[in-house]
Amino acid sequence: MKICVIGLGYVGLPTAAMFASNGHYVVGVDVCCRILDALGRGETFICEPGLGKVVRWAVSEGRLIAKNEPEPADAYIICVPTPISPDLSADLSYIERAVRSILPCVRKGNMVILESTSPPGTTRDLVCGLLRGSGLIPGDDFFVAYCPERVLPGRILSELVNNSRVIGGINKESAIRVRNLYSCFVRGEMYITDSATAEMCKLVENTYRDVNIALAAELAMVCEKLGINAWEVIRYANKHPRVNLHQPGPGVGGHCIAVDPWFIVQKQPETARMIKLARMINDAMPKYVLKRIKALMKGISGVRRVCVLGVTYKPDVDDIRESPVIRLVSMLRAEGGYSVITVDRHADYEGSKERDLYEAVKGCHLLLLAVNHREFERVDFVRIRERMAYPCVLDTRNYWRAEEVEAAGLVYHLLGWGKQTYEEGHDGGIPVPAVRGLGGPEER
Ligand SMILES: NC(=O)c1ccc[n+]([C@@H]2O[C@H](COP(=O)([O-])OP(=O)(O)OC[C@H]3O[C@@H](n4cnc5c(N)ncnc54)[C@H](O)[C@@H]3O)[C@@H](O)[C@H]2O)c1
Known part of the structure; x- marks a missing residue:
């Protein structure tokens, strides 16, 4: 297949490289000239074990090419950023621009896949809403699914292959087709569901960790007041077969755990109280x-x-x-x-x-x-x-x-x-x- 990967960052480039080294032709699209120039030479700015080698091979074999705009393909995979806005809601403008950029290319039978972390409903409402501008009907004429990443920076290539995945289609056919596409390199289990469930699933994985870290941080502060060593408490508490406390530290960062919980809070600010409190504890x-x-x-x-x-x-x-x-x-x-x-x-x-x-x-x-x-x-x-x-x-x-x-x-x-x-x-x-x-x- 010919696959167009839009956004060649930490998620997009390794994904593009995996498809390219597993039998597909990949057009890697980015708006950043520096990334495109480097990729054109078979180089990458992303420091990930093994990535440089795969990218070099894929580019030299003509399996992966760099472009500044999408071209007609069988599948489009959107891996653009979803940063947090100053009002703590998801900034979906990158997704919007990426979807608009593929509108002239989408044909009957294509797949459109969103990988960017998004609030529940984004694939169904925003992405499909925009895709209707192609004159085709999502779900009937072409297939749309949400397929989030669970990769850990530093181990992206092996996790792309071995992690399980949750694939949420806007209908069952979409989920099945996308699962088949990823099966060329994914060895982990692939579970199919609807798109909003998959979106929520991605958010709650990071939220679970954020809340757990907030608990550890609070424990650290409480223990300091009581003259107890929180690390020792955590170590022994984790000997319990059903306890898995995380560890405290100077805060939570990265653009996943520190951000994703807000996308749930944004949807239900009155109800998602613990999620918000955990964010505030970690931020403090x-x-x-x-x-x-x-x-x-x-x-x-x-x-x-x-x-x-x-x-x-x-x-x-x-x-x-x-x-x-x-x-x-x-x-x-x-x-x-x-x-x-x-x-x-x-x-x-x-x-x-x-x-x-x-x-x-x-x-x-x-x-x-x-x-x-x-x-x-x-x-x-x-x-x-x-x-x-x-x-x-x-x-x-x-x-x-x-x-x-x-x-x-x-x-x-x-x-x-x-x-x-x-x-x-x-x-x-x-x-x-x-x-x-x-x-x-x-x-x-
Ligand atoms: N990095 C991770 O470990 C990780 C893990 C899971 C999920 N995610 C999610 O995946 C998404 C992408 O994250 P990332 O870390 O790869 O981001 P990134 O910033 O590393 O890369 C995004 C790339 O998209 C490009 N881009 C922006 N708008 C574009 C457009 N309209 N057309 C083409 N390219 C465009 C940017 O130039 C950039 O190179 C985010 O939603 C993120 O939350 C990231």
């Missing part, structure tokens, strides 16, 4: 961490220098969208009296990519572990201590062993524990080591 975490930093830095006179390790929204990826750490950095700067330097070899953010950790900590008063990137697991705390002006470490991910940090002469603080230093504060001298680490890699 950078501010909570800021509060802890301020308490830890209370005794420092002059500019407090903070070195932040990790700015991406999660470990071992280059994605900084909706990153709570970047929000925290901005808040610190807005406070006044703080100078912040970031280190993250994954992220294009304020030179953090090129920065050496041991250079960055020079003269700093606080080392903040914000993202547990693999490379931060083993660092030389003695070298760090030698360079810092004040020996304070705040670990927001329970990534380091307190014993190891403190053996180097640093003082270790952990988000989710630390009653003495947070509640009572300290007198401005070096804070008393308050936390004995019970976490550690093998215990997470």
Whole structure:
């Protein structure tokens, strides 16, 4: 088949590459010239294991070509962004433009598939409504379905193949045809349903995780007040066969978990109360961490220098969208009296990519572990201590062993524990080591 993939980002390009390497001809469409130029050369900007190789092969074999507008094909797969608007509703304008762009191309027997995360009803109401402008009847003349992605950045290619999928058709025939199309590379189960159910299903998967993380975040705050180690509580509670608590951190980011729950709230603002509260709790975490930093830095006179390790929204990826750490950095700067330097070899953010950790900590008063990137697991705390002006470490991910940090002469603080230093504060001298680490890699 000839397949037109509209939007060549994190979802669209790997999807296009999978179809191209499994027997189809793919036209990859994007509005961004930089992406098209790179793809024309067989290159990609998306840092995903294995993707570069598949793309290079598909382009060199003429299986995948880059275009700036759609052309007639058998199937159209829409993978454009659905960001959140300032009023916390889904911005569907990208979908609207993408659907309009295929209107002159759609023919009888075609498939139109929406992959972009959308509020329930989008495929049936918005997409089909616009597609009627082709003069053909969706469901009768051609087939329309919603087929969301569940991929995890960093493992996109293998998850595209192995994850199960929920495919929601505007009628049964649409769902079946789309399932058959994806069966060329999907090895996971494919369940078919109606489009609104599939849309809701996608949203609720991320909402479940958001609510779970909010619970962990709240637990961290409660435990800090009670002098209990939240990480230890979570670890032991998860020994229960039916408990799976997530972990706290400096907030929730990315453009899925931090965004998708709002698409449910938008539809039912009065009813979706817990979903909204969880969002608000997670959104408030950078501010909570800021509060802890301020308490830890209370005794420092002059500019407090903070070195932040990790700015991406999660470990071992280059994605900084909706990153709570970047929000925290901005808040610190807005406070006044703080100078912040970031280190993250994954992220294009304020030179953090090129920065050496041991250079960055020079003269700093606080080392903040914000993202547990693999490379931060083993660092030389003695070298760090030698360079810092004040020996304070705040670990927001329970990534380091307190014993190891403190053996180097640093003082270790952990988000989710630390009653003495947070509640009572300290007198401005070096804070008393308050936390004995019970976490550690093998215990997470
Ligand atoms: N990234 C993920 O891990 C992930 C996972 C599941 C679902 N999703 C959802 O998939 C959708 C796409 O996400 P993404 O991460 O791939 O976004 P992205 O921003 O990485 O890529 C989207 C691409 O679409 C292009 N585009 C925008 N308007 C266009 C148009 N009219 N025609 C052609 N191209 C256009 C942009 O230039 C961009 O390259 C979103 O709805 C997102 O919520 C993403």
